[in-house]
Every structure is written in C-alpha cells, then in structure tokens.
Amino acid sequence: MSKIILARILQGIPVLLIVVTATFFLVRAAPGGPFDAERSLPAEVVKNLEKRYNLDAPVLDQYVDYLGNLVRGDFGPSFRYPNRSVTELIATGVPITFELAFYAAVIALLIGVASGVIASVRPNSLQDYLPMSLAMTGICLPAFLLGPMLVLIFGIWLEWLPVSGWGYSPGDKILPSVTLGSAYAAYIARLTRAGMLEVLLQDFIRTARAKGLSMPGVVFRHALRGGLAPVVAFSGPAVAGLLTGSFVVETIFQIPGLGRFYVQAAFNRDYTMIMGTTILLSCLIVMLNIVADIFAVWMNPRLRQAK
Amino acid sequence: MQKLTAPENMTDSLKSLEHIEFEGGRSLWNDAWIRLKRNRLAMFGFWVMLFLVSISLITPWLAPYGYEIQDLELGASGPSLAHWLGTDTLGRDLLTRLMYGGRVSLLVGFAATAVSLVVGVLWGIVAGYTGGSVDAVMMRIVDILYALPFMIFVILLMVVFGQSFLLLFLAIGLVEWLTMARIVRGQVQALRRQDFVSAAIVTGLSSGQIMRRHILPNIMGPVIVYITLTIPAVMLFEAFLSFLGLGVQPPQSSWGVLIATGVETMEEYPWLLIFPGLALSITLFALNFLGDGLRDALDPRSASGAGGIYE
Amino acid sequence: MGAVINRKRRIPISVGIILIVFTLGGCDLGPTNVEQGNREQILHLGNGTEPQDLDPHIVTGVTEHNIISALLEGLVGENPETLEPVPGMAEYWIVSADGRAYTFFIRETVKWSNGDPVTAQDFVWSWQRMLSPALAAEYAYQLYPIKNARAFNKGDLLNFSEVGVKAVDSKILEIELEYPTPYFLSLLAHYSTFPVHPPTILKFGDMDERGSAWTRPGNFVGNGPFKLKSWRLNYIIEVDKNPHYWDAGTVKLAGIRFYPIDNIQTEERMFRTGALHATSTTPSEKIAVYQSKAPHLISISPYLGTYFYRFNVTRPPLDDPRVRLALSLAVDRQAIIDSVTKGGQIPAYSFTPPNTQGYFPPESPVSYDLEYGRVLLAEAGFGGGEGFPVLELLYNTSDGHRRIAEAIQQMWKKGLGIDVRLVNTDWKVYLSRTNQLDYDISRAGWIGDYPDPNTFLDMMLSDGGNNRTGWRNNDYDELIERAASLADQKERYQTFEQAEMILDREAPLLPIYTYTRVALRDPSVKNWFPNILDHHPYKYVYLQSD
DSSP: OOOHHHHHHHHHHHHHHHHHHHHHHHHHHHHSOTTTSSSEEEOHHHHHHHHTTTTTTTHHHHHHHHHHHHHTTTBBBBBSSSBBHHHHHHHHHHHHHHHHHHHHHHHHHHHHHHHHHHHHHHSSSSHHHHHHHHHHHHHSSOHHHHHHIIIIIIISSOOOOOOOOOOSSTTTHHHHHHHHHHHHHHHHHHHHHHHHHHTTSSSHHHHHTTTTTOOHHIIIIHHHHHHHHHHHHHHHHHHHHHHHHHHHHHHHHHHHHOHHHHHHHEEETTTHHHHHHHHHHHHHHHHHHHHHHHHHHHHHHHHOOOO | OOOOOOOOOHHHHHHHHHHHHHSSSSSSHHHHHHHHHHHHHHHHHHHHHHHHHHHHHHHHHHOSTTTOOOOOOTOOBBBOOSTTTOOTTTTTBBBHHHHHHHHHHHHHHHHHHHHHHHHHHHHHHHHHHHHHHHHHHHHHHHHHHSSSSSSHHHHHHHHHHOOHHHHEEEEEOOOOHHHEEEHHHHHHHHHHHHHHHHHHHTTTOOHHHHHIIHHHTTHHHHHHHHHHHHHHHHHHHHHHHHHTTOOOOOOOOOHHHHHHHHHHHTTTTHHHHHHHHHHHHHHHHHHHHHHHHHHHHHHHGGGGSSSSSSO | OOOSSSOOOOOOOOHHHHHHHHHHHHOOOSSSSSHHHHHHHHEEEEEESSOOOOOOTTSSSSSHHHHHHHHOOOSEEEETTTTEEEESEEEEEOTTTTSOOEEEOOOOOOTTTTTOEEEHHHHHHHHHHOOOOOGGGGGGGGTTTTHHHHHHHSSSOOOGGGGSSEETTTTEEEEEEEEOOOTHHHTTSGGOOOOHHHHHHHHHOOOTOOOOGGGGGTTOOOOOOOOEEEEEETTEEEEEEOOTTTTTTTTOOEEEEEEOOHHHHHHHHHHHTTTTOOSOOHHHHHHHHHHHHHHEEEEEEEEEEEEEEEETTTTTTTTSSHHHHHHHHOOOHHHHIIIIIOOEEEEEESOOOOTTTTTTOOOSSSOOOHHHHHHHHHHTTOGTTTTOOOOEEEEEHHHHHHHHHHHHHHHHHHHOOOOOOEEEEHHHHHHHHHHTTOOOOEEEEESSSSSTTTHHGGGGSSOTTTTSSSOOOHHHHHHHHHHHOOOHHHHHHHHHHHHHHHHHHHHHHEEEEEEEEEBOOOEEEESSOTTTOOOGGGGGGOOOOO
C-alpha cells in the first residue's frame, strides 16, 4: 500500500510541472496585463514597472527565473498588492477557506449521505421522494441564489444571524457554511442513492437479508461500503471545487478567504498570484485524489486483491 | 463553479443505449421501454421534457413579443394580462425571454452534457478497465486539467477562436467530463474484479467486447444520475461563462442568466427570479424522474423473468 | 425490501439542525456597528475593493484615497464643501505673478505620528521618491507640471537637484513649474503628492523600493488626522485618532473602520442591518426603494465624471463624423437616466461635466433629435439604415453597462434602423481591446483627477494614452497646449471652450451622462458634504444620533 501511495505522490511531480508550465505561458498569452488600467500610463512609467517586475525579459528567461525561485520556495510578490508576497496572501486566505470548506463538507456529507441512504432503502416511496425532492431543490439553488436568500430570511427579516463576516460576531459562520454545503449535499444525496441501489440489489445483500439481518444492519455492515463508491470518486474533485467555489460564498458574505484571491487574481492578471493559487490547487487535487482512491480501495476490498 | 453535463436530446441518448443493449443479447431495449412505460413518474418526466423541447422548437412562432423589444417607460412590472409573467427592468416581456432563454439553456444543457458524457465515459472505462500505467497517465491528465486556471483558459479560447456557440459547448464539456471520468473509472475498477467479468475473459471475449457488453450496462446507474445532475449545473455554469463573454450575448438570454440577474432584484421584482427559477426546477425534476426511471428500466438485474448478467 | 426502516433516525437529524439554528438564532446579536459607533465616535464605512497598498506613491484608486486621506496630509487640504484648497501642512503660500513659482511655508507645529517634525526636506525627499524610475509610481505624472520632473522620472535626468523643488530651510519649500498650472494647488491635495516619513521608509527598505513593509500596522508613520491601527486583508482596515496631528482639536471621530466590499448587494445588506454608516455606492434597483421609503438614508450628488461611448474612428463607417453624430443624436439620454440608471444623472451632450470649477462646456450640436440623426445618416449614404454594417458595441461585464447598452441598441434599431451587436468581456480584455483599437464602439467612463476641465480635455490629445479612438486633430491639440501655457483663468476657459466645440462637432465620443454619487448614509453622520470629487475630509466629520 505505502508503495502505491509513494508512486502516486511521485506521479504528482510531473503533474505539477506541467500545470506550472502551462499556466505560466497561458496567463502571459491572455490579453491584458497586470498594469493595464482605466488610465493608461505614460510609456516611461510602464517601462519602469516592467523593469521592476522583470516583465521586460524574454518570456523563457522569466520562466526559468520563476522556476528557480519556486524551487527555493519563493512565489514572488503579488502584482496587485505590491507590499504583499504571494505566500503571505495565500497564508491569510487558506485557514479561513479551509475552515469554511470543512464545515461545508461536513454538512454536505452528513445531510447528503443520510438522505441518500434513507431514500435508497425504500425506493419509490414517500421516504424516497421527500429527501430526493429536497436534494433536487438544493441543486436548483446555486450558491449565488441560496446565499442572498438565506441572508434575506435569517439576516434581514428574522434578524437571527449576521449578514456578513467570518468569526467576527456569533453565528456568522452558519449561513456561509450552509450555503456552500447545500449544493454538494444535494449531489451527494443523489449519488449515494444511486450507488446504494446498485449495491442493495446485489446477491450478498440478498443473502444477508435472507439470513435475517435487519435492514439497518445490512446497510451499515455491508451496503454502505460499496454504495458510497460514486460519492468517494466525486469527493476528491468536490473538495477542490469547494475551495474554488467558495469564491461566490466569500463574496456574498464578505469573508476574507482564498476563493476571492483565486478569482480576483485571474481578473487582475496578477501573474504571480495566479501561479501561486494554481500550484496550491494542483497540490490539493493531487492529494485529494490520492486520498479518495485509497478510500475507494479501503471500502472495496476486492480492489486490493489484483496486482 | 461546479458544473455538469447531458445528451443532445433524450431520444438520441436513448438510441445510443438501444445500440448497446441490442449487442448485449436479444431485444433488451424493448423490455426496458415496456418497463419505462409502466413507471408513471418517469413517463411524466418524459412528457414534460417533450413539452419543453417542443415549446423551444416553435418559440419563434409562439412567443407573444420579441425577446429584445423594450418598453422603457413601463420598466419592471408584475404579471398582468398583457405580460403573463411580467416584464424585466427594461420593460421586456419575461415570458418571451424565458421561452427564448429555454432554447439556449436546453441546447447548452444537453449538448455540453453529451460532450462530457461521451468523453468522460470513454475515458473512465478505458482507464478503469485497463489499469496500470495507462490508467495512471490518463488520470493524471484529468488531474492536470482540473488544476489549470479555467477562467484564463476560457479567455484565451475566445481570443483564438472568437465567440461562438460551439466554443461554449466545448468549454463546458472540457470541464464537465473530468468528474464523469473519475466516477466511471471508480465504478469500472470495482466491476472489473467481479466474477462475471473474469468469466467473460475466460470465454475469450476481447477487452472491447467486455467493456461494451458487461461493463457499460452496469455503470449506467451512477452515470445517468450524474447526467441528470450535470444538466442543470451546466445551465447555471453557462451564466458564469456569459460573464466572461462566452455565453449568449445580450439582448438574448438564458435561464441561467435570467436567474443570476433575477437574484439582484429579488426583493424589488421577485417575479424576475421566481419564474426562471421555476423553469429550471421543473426541468430538473422532470429529468430526474426520467433518469431514475431509465436507470431502473435499463438495470440488467431488474429485468423481469430472464435473469440479468448476475444470475 | 426494507420493511424495517429506521424512521427515527431521520427525525433527530432534522430536529438537530432546526435546534442549532434556533439556539444560535435566539442569541442576541448585540448592538449594531452603527449604534455602538455612534456612542464611541467610530465611523464604519463601506469602501469598494481591497486597497492595493497604503503607500501614497504606489496606489492609484479611489478606495486607497479614502484611507490614505485619513492617514496623511499634503501641503494643502480641501474645504469639505467646495474642495477649495485650504492650508494643510503649509500654513500659507505665495504664488508668483506668472503662476510658475510657489513658495510654501510649513507650519511650525506639524509632526509625524511618532513625534518627529514635518519639514520641507521631507517633501523634497518624498517627491524625489515619487519620481524615481525604480519606484515605478503609476501616478508619477501628477508631478510632471514641476520643472524637469518628467525628465527625472524618465531617467534622462539623474540629478534631482535640477528638478524644480527646493527646501530653503526646514520650513520653507520652493517649487518651480514647467508651465503655469492653475490647478496645481488641487494636485497638492491629491495623495500622490503627499509626503512620507523618510526614516520610516529607509528603515524597511530603500527610498525607491516598491512594496516594503513600511505601510503595515505598527510600522506606518503618517502626518494625517488618523493613524493606522490594524489591517486585515479583504476584511477591515482600522484607523484611530492621531494625537500628534496639528489640528487634533478639530478631529471629533475616535476612529474609522474601512470595509472592502466587492459585492454592492452585500454592502447594501450590511448597511441595512446597521453594520455600516455609509456605503460607497448603491445598487441601481434599490435607489427607487430608498427614495420612496427612506429618503433620509440616500443621497445623490453630482460627481466629476462622464459616462460615454468611444467610436473607433479608424474603421468605416465610423470614420465619417456624420455617422458618429447621427448615432449620438439618436440616443435618448433622459430615458436611460429615468428608466435604466435611475440615479438622477445629468444627460451629457459634451464631454466635460457642466460647472467643472466654474467651466461650462459650450452649446453642443448634439441633443436628442432623431430627425436630424436620420438626415445625417442618409447624407452619409445609409438612408434608413440601409447598407449599414453590423457594428460591435464592446463593454466590460457589468449589469449596469449591459442594461445601458441594451437600451441604446434598441434606440439605434428603432430610431435609425441599424443593428449593433453587443460584446462583453472581462475588464482586462476590454482594456486591451480598446487600447489596441480592436473595437467599433466601446463603453467608457472618465473621472476627473482634479476639479479642472483639463483633466477631461487633455484625454483626447492626438497622442494621449487615453484617447483610444484613433481620433487626431491638430487644432484641438494646439488649443489644449495653449491653454496649459495661460495663467489667466478666463482666457484659459475660452480656449477650452473652443477645443470642446471641435470635440462636439467631430464627435469621436458619445457622451451619455454626467455621473452622480448615489450613496446610502446614516443620518447620524454629520459634516459629510456632497461635492464633485466625493472627498470627505474626515477631520470635520462626527457622529450624533438624533
């Protein structure tokens, strides 16, 4: 097992290198530079700026320089925020967004798996339709819609919860977490139900039932492991999606997280910041997918036999 | 920024399924169709989708107004006899805009989902079934595509190819197939270890035949579910791409764009959010009923009488 | 199957969630920022986007202005109502008869927030920093009226002592200008000309180092009415009263909290729930609601800016002034203001806003006149829109720009029978396309840097970086350059009027409206006066609930 994990981590190196290289050239090829603004600058000022940020060197040299700095752990200064390094910007955003994503993931998994399992145990009954309808409603309510709605109801009409912030006043973490988690809860509910139905129809479940095991026993002892396979496959990218998707929620709720940096960097053509966030994201994706795959093996012992 | 995907239109995807099932043996598709027809909910979904698609097709003849015709003095007004669903802030008829928007959204939803379906399922099956280094390379490519900054990518695509609808499908499909591939691969890996596949290998079937006959039918459940999740996500994703200038250009609209702008005025002019939201929800529910019905109908194990692959 | 399902399991989950919401919902949210702020004289302000930095020589935006003007002060300040220059760091000044030499006398009592005295040398040092090529200050051109400043910034001149700024002694500063610049004092109220504390800069880096740590809380040393207390990225910047400020007796606020809020809907919701005293802007659909239900919370005031469309005059048929005028004549500006923007904007038929420091643009040949528009279009060979190509109207993505573009698209279609295609892109693509003249018609806005017509009219110089239309006119260039050399304000304005008439006649631009500032503000905020730059010197502001 550890050998496989090591191999996977090693595979991450070329992945990272390709992502870094492609992103480096893509952002420079995109129209508009970091210093383009409403007011165009006198040529002498532009020249000064380009010199300051090494943008007047040939692109290949810039690339080699960048890689060199990267190896030393230097992500460079942000173009948009001249007195901050990319490392610092990421460091301020990461804990907040990770916390937000964590709560959202917990909400999504708890609600999603629970309602998916409940629905699958008795397909095509009220017990199926009710949670599934809720799930579908959740899918229809993307964050940019659900967020303002929740704020309106709980923040403005009922005045129960703050309309913005993250850890500044009591209860201000609830609405953002629910907003971000609900769409994923809906996905997970649907996928769980589908996965569970596949498993519940299989022979070993029928056998277990025939032996007189109770349904909850069957579900928890046998079915859940296999039935969650699609969810596990989905969860790797989903968690990465939580991080990038948190942009919408962070904007609505005025949360100083990484999502805003990630999206703003692209809009601002903040080259170094785009690189920094992209590298972080690719590391996450590589790691999360490794975790998801290990989890899949753990849940389905058959995957272990071959090789 | 999640997004998902679906087939050109339902009948096309059904046709492709038909093909698979015929190869599997005798006319399983007929059985499936009979089972589907017995499922009232699924048929309800089927008729709703048929209705929506037909409306879209004849919208230019049916719409009460032009989608771009404004009445600035009227501005946003609630539902009335003249404007059944009210008007937007520029005084344009919402019903008309919803109908035209539906054309865009349904087309984008189905076409982009079809792209992701074909690419994602093929990629996932091949990677999952073949395993080893082929699997590793294929899945690392998926990882790379996940990690690239998508916005920059879209902006560049537009610079190179200009703004076109085809590009829109491509851009969405490009994103959507990734998760599909991962889900399919996970399922296939599990299936590959099962006895019936080993048995098929022993009987000398080629890998291609095994993938088609034994693997594909058995992953249809999660795939169909994921498709039904993908379609609405794509419709909403299209609104985001419109923000970058890739989606529909005003004064045209789509459900996703209508919803996104409706949110801004939901307190003042709630109908601008409610009706587009309803349109999307109805589509989604119908698709899910149909999807679940299809899943059940196509499930080899639920075939009445004649045992599925398992027995 | 599944006869025995655990129904109970479902209940605890849902009940649990509801319970959590209720418990937390039940807890008292406490006094709002506004309530508490009024008690403690702390002002809470919505402030657009996160500032790039707080270094006055690096930044370029309005959000940065709002914060820096609390932390630093220039030679002159602004009258909060009229924006007229008032004594700031300088107690008084003398201007030579030809308008090209200024002598400033700096107050004896002025100190930096660490207690050091503010000296004339600090200004010389600060402007040398601002003009150093290595600092790459984007607003360096604000100092170009000073003799030899441009050459020094360009790197052609290496000896700063040849630049027209000298400290005679520690309190007397002499400035020599390249040409008389009647708005020079207004420039000195702009943050790009503010002084910085040399020892602090040098403590954290070189004089011309970009992005050193000196602007961080704890490091920042300023000379303004407030000092930097904390700075949390994308969330809040806190400033508290500076006891070393020379006019601390006037300052009534104990502190200000600036919130960078990207989303204007969020900002409005925060205002509504008492988290903010004032917003930086207002969503257009909310304007009518506030006007009818809570008029005491909303204020609309003219703003020194013009919303307009650019024509790419290098592309036919837009190379024909008749076509451009026809398009301009067919735009019903009043309808756009009444039905689309709804912010009480002023219809614009000339580029410079009316009453820019006493300047009024001359009578424009443009009005809303469809008949004349059709005639001109026919003269240009496109009677009834026949044969007119489908042009692209480019704008950067935003709901406001989209709605205006959609309305104008319809006006042209209905009024002139011509079709245009709307194209939206993200901000940077939009900028790059307009810069490269890769468009037909594009949306634009221009906000004046200082209250003077020059800030608008010099944009259209043939070689101006912000012209972006391809329009060139030698007569126009000569008039603008002549105006720069004139010291007499009346003669100068007449020259601007002549230039503006050329601009109106040639119509490379399609002015749409003069901006207004529509902001939500709690009535407890006092001494906050509307003015065309939307500047509100905080030292006069105080809070008092009625």
